[in-house]
Amino acid sequence: MDTREKDIENLKDYKYGFTTDIENIKAPKGLNENVIKFISNIKKEPKWMLDFRLKAFERFKLLKEPNWQKPKYPKIDYQDLYYYSAPKSMKDKPKSLDELDPKLLETYNKLGIPLQEQARLNGIAVDAVFDSVSVATTFKGELTKHGIIFCSMSEAIQKHPDLVKKYLGTVIPTTDHFFATLNSAVFTDGSFVYIPEGVKCPMELSTYFRINASETGQFERTLIIADKGSYVSYLEGCTAPMRDENQLHAANVELIALDDAEIKYSTVQNWYPGDENGKGGIYNFVTKRGLCKGKNSKISWTQVETGSAITWKYPSCILKGDNSIGEFYSIAITNNHQKADTGTKMIHLGKNTKSKIISKGISAGFSDMTYRGLVDINSKAKNSSNYTQCDSLLMGNKCGAHTVPYIKNKNFDSNVAHEATTSKISEEQLHYCQQRGLNPEEAVGLIVNGFCKEVLQQLPMEFAVEAQKLVGISLEGSVG
Amino acid sequence: MKEQLKIDFNKIQEVSNFSNRDIEIKKSYLNKFIENGFPNRKQENWKFLDINQIISNNISDLSFYNDYSIENKIDSSIFIDDLEHNKIIFINGRIEKIDFSYEDKKQIEIIEDFNIIDKSENNNSLIDLNIALSNKHFKILIKKDYSLKKPLIIYHLTNEKMKSKNINLRLDFELEQNSSLKLIDFFSDDSEKNFMNIFYNFNLDRDAILKNYKIDKSLNKNLKYSFNNINQKQNSISETFVFSAGSDYFKNEINCKLKGEYSSAFINGIFSLDDNKQHEIRTTINHLVENTKSYQLIKSVLGKNTKSAYQGRIYVDSKAQKTDGYQLSKAILLDETSEFNAKPELEIYADDVKCSHGSASGSLDDNSIFYLMSRGLNYKQAKGLLINGFLLDVIEKITDAEIKDLLKKMIGLKK
Numbered sequence: 001m002d003t004r005e006k007d008i009e010n011l012k013d014y015k016y017g018f019t020t021d022i023e024n025i026k027a028p029k030g031l032n033e034n035v036i037k038f039i040s041n042i043k044k045e046p047k048w049m050l051d052f053r054l055k056a057f058e059r060f061k062l063l064k065e066p067n068w069q070k071p072k073y074p075k076i077d078y079q080d081l082y083y084y085s086a087p088k089s090m091k092d093k094p095k096s097l098d099e100l101d102p103k104l105l106e107t108y109n110k111l112g113i114p115l116q117e118q119a120r121l122n123g124i125a126v127d128a129v130f131d132s133v134s135v136a137t138t139f140k141g142e143l144t145k146h147g148i149i150f151c152s153m154s155e156a157i158q159k160h161p162d163l164v165k166k167y168l169g170t171v172i173p174t175t176d177h178f179f180a181t182l183n184s185a186v187f188t189d190g191s192f193v194y195i196p197e198g199v200k201c202p203m204e205l206s207t208y209f210r211i212n213a214s215e216t217g218q219f220e221r222t223l224i225i226a227d228k229g230s231y232v233s234y235l236e237g238c239t240a241p242m243r244d245e246n247q248l249h250a251a252n253v254e255l256i257a258l259d260d261a262e263i264k265y266s267t268v269q270n271w272y273p274g275d276e277n278g279k280g281g282i283y284n285f286v287t288k289r290g291l292c293k294g295k296n297s298k299i300s301w302t303q304v305e306t307g308s309a310i311t312w313k314y315p316s317c318i319l320k321g322d323n324s325i326g327e328f329y330s331i332a333i334t335n336n337h338q339k340a341d342t343g344t345k346m347i348h349l350g351k352n353t354k355s356k357i358i359s360k361g362i363s364a365g366f367s368d369m370t371y372r373g374l375v376d377i378n379s380k381a382k383n384s385s386n387y388t389q390c391d392s393l394l395m396g397n398k399c400g401a402h403t404v405p406y407i408k409n410k411n412f413d414s415n416v417a418h419e420a421t422t423s424k425i426s427e428e429q430l431h432y433c434q435q436r437g438l439n440p441e442e443a444v445g446l447i448v449n450g451f452c453k454e455v456l457q458q459l460p461m462e463f464a465v466e467a468q469k470l471v472g473i474s475l476e477g478s479v480g
Numbered sequence: 481m482k483e484q485l486k487i488d489f490n491k492i493q494e495v496s497n498f499s500n501r502d503i504e505i506k507k508s509y510l511n512k513f514i515e516n517g518f519p520n521r522k523q524e525n526w527k528f529l530d531i532n533q534i535i536s537n538n539i540s541d542l543s544f545y546n547d548y549s550i551e552n553k554i555d556s557s558i559f560i561d562d563l564e565h566n567k568i569i570f571i572n573g574r575i576e577k578i579d580f581s582y583e584d585k586k587q588i589e590i591i592e593d594f595n596i597i598d599k600s601e602n603n604n605s606l607i608d609l610n611i612a613l614s615n616k617h618f619k620i621l622i623k624k625d626y627s628l629k630k631p632l633i634i635y636h637l638t639n640e641k642m643k644s645k646n647i648n649l650r651l652d653f654e655l656e657q658n659s660s661l662k663l664i665d666f667f668s669d670d671s672e673k674n675f676m677n678i679f680y681n682f683n684l685d686r687d688a689i690l691k692n693y694k695i696d697k698s699l700n701k702n703l704k705y706s707f708n709n710i711n712q713k714q715n716s717i718s719e720t721f722v723f724s725a726g727s728d729y730f731k732n733e734i735n736c737k738l739k740g741e742y743s744s745a746f747i748n749g750i751f752s753l754d755d756n757k758q759h760e761i762r763t764t765i766n767h768l769v770e771n772t773k774s775y776q777l778i779k780s781v782l783g784k785n786t787k788s789a790y791q792g793r794i795y796v797d798s799k800a801q802k803t804d805g806y807q808l809s810k811a812i813l814l815d816e817t818s819e820f821n822a823k824p825e826l827e828i829y830a831d832d833v834k835c836s837h838g839s840a841s842g843s844l845d846d847n848s849i850f851y852l853m854s855r856g857l858n859y860k861q862a863k864g865l866l867i868n869g870f871l872l873d874v875i876e877k878i879t880d881a882e883i884k885d886l887l888k889k890m891i892g893l894k895k
Contacts, residue, residue, distance in 0.1 A: 397832075422834075
């Protein structure tokens, strides 16, 4: 075996597969009112927050788990999960990074995010979420100067109850679908961002999620509010330790853009996808929804999905304000036994609203990929337009690629255009690259990167590099 | 409804002379239908237009029994004169005439006794209803190497005697090796508020060619559902064209199974709707073996209070390498109350394929109208010319020159 092959061999194994041994506080197993009260209590939440949770839980009891999605999974026993766990050292909140549990810091170092270093060099404020509770929030000073609030959800509930009360649950109400409602009842922590009127956030805000404690469903809740005329770019990246049993992850992300505001939300998702035989891996059932509430507002989703055993999510935009814009750029890669059912929804309600969907799906091995999207133009959404392009690339005949777009046009002033293609990498392209001295894997990597370029371009610099690497790593071993 | 169904079912069995085996089969389908009822929007297939709701809004006291003892008078003025053709005439669902006078009688066989079980396994309760309640079914067999000299036109006529009835029709077609059939379904109604349920089953052997044109042009207030199940062997070709305009509700479902290599399926459709009409085309093309091809083009022109839906599904099996599949749907919305829905779906399990779909909808292009008006046309003429060109595109896909001209004339499209 030459060094190159060894390298590939190393890369194939999950890079971030390790766990940190920290004693956890756990809520008792199971889902009931007491567990919700326990969560609320341990987080010292005000009464209105508890009421919000209980209301959601009441609703949750009436709901049935949906099963229309393409990838099927074994039944989840919701009574057999822990709904809360936190690193113990969190009880007395640390004041600075030095006070952090050294083991925790080590974990971040392994992941390649030395908080201070990275923060300083890249100008990114890092709000690292270890399991369910935010541990450290850096660069607060710089942000505070601009009046930007960037903190954990629990902190926001304590310190900025007015804002949370005003906006939480306005995009994803407590009466939404099964997983979203479950999240509303039991969410543990997440990020909260508020950009005041007229402020352009001077840096990319970033959160690294990490799933740790075994058998813990992860229920993050993120709320981003961009007030009039403001701008923010938010990055979300995920890595998770190697694990044998499936883990449920049902986060809720709410974005609200007021008049003339813009939110850019980027995700690189690389959770543990299970081993080569499809054993283990994360279930990623996330609800992401953005509301363009004000005039001339804009929300843009960019996602690179390479991990998880099952990815099932549709980051959506509700274009309520006149002249608002929604965008969705996505790369989804599935290999081995991974399954993905992802896409977007663009709901046009306001006049002159525009949306654009670019989706690139690549499936290899025994995997299965579905693009499912909805473009709904309401009868009041005069002069609106949508452009959708979804391309799929297949590698091998054991995998599947599916496209299920729903198009509803109720307005005669509006234009909707949809295009989709499915193909494999053409022999000519491969031949051309190999002729010029690339080996087959490099050639495929190059072609795939070209295929994804439109989406990769949308990512902020820091992410683009990582994402490009991820695209390569995810497809290792699928050629030939 | 349940009681009514059972009573009507027994009545039909009394007057028809089915074998015991058939009655048993029919009973099982009836029970299946009673269990499931009319399909509704909860089923994915019926998401856009809910037949259960449409029937209950439009037809009160739907009855399932039709008295076929009395012969109906055939009004020959309805016949298409411009084209010499063979005829099958249904009036109010009763077969009045089968006329293959242009053909060699030895080459065509009409079989009344055959296995009526639906093998397409499509889980469709309207097909269950059809098999349970159709009062007569026969199969038309076209023998090896025989091509029909003239097209066959099936007239689906109704008169004012019929109201609040459900008609179920079933025809099977067996095209033996290297045979060919041109089939036109022509709908003309003088009745209103009825529900027609038509089920065709086609089996195409090697090298067989089927061309089926469905023309629903005359304005009427009936609800119609038509299901074409087409099984295709090696090298066979099927071409389906739907002109969907006249009825209040019309759903055409076409299900093609490309089971033999080098077989191909073409589906073209036009919705030209006005005044509260709701029409749908749903296609499923199953590419099951290598080197098969399918092409679909659906265009809609939608007027006041209308709704059209196109659900197209291309399924490519993992064995079906080198598949070529294409779907395109376009719609022009003329009024603020019109609505277009599409769900072009690709489900692909093979990697060496070329599949794509496109969908576009919007209003008439202002620039084009301006261009034409600046050349001296008035607004109405300009609009007409643009729509004409838009629809002509679909008609031009028809491969039979004679029928193409007939359709152009019938629809009123200029070259």
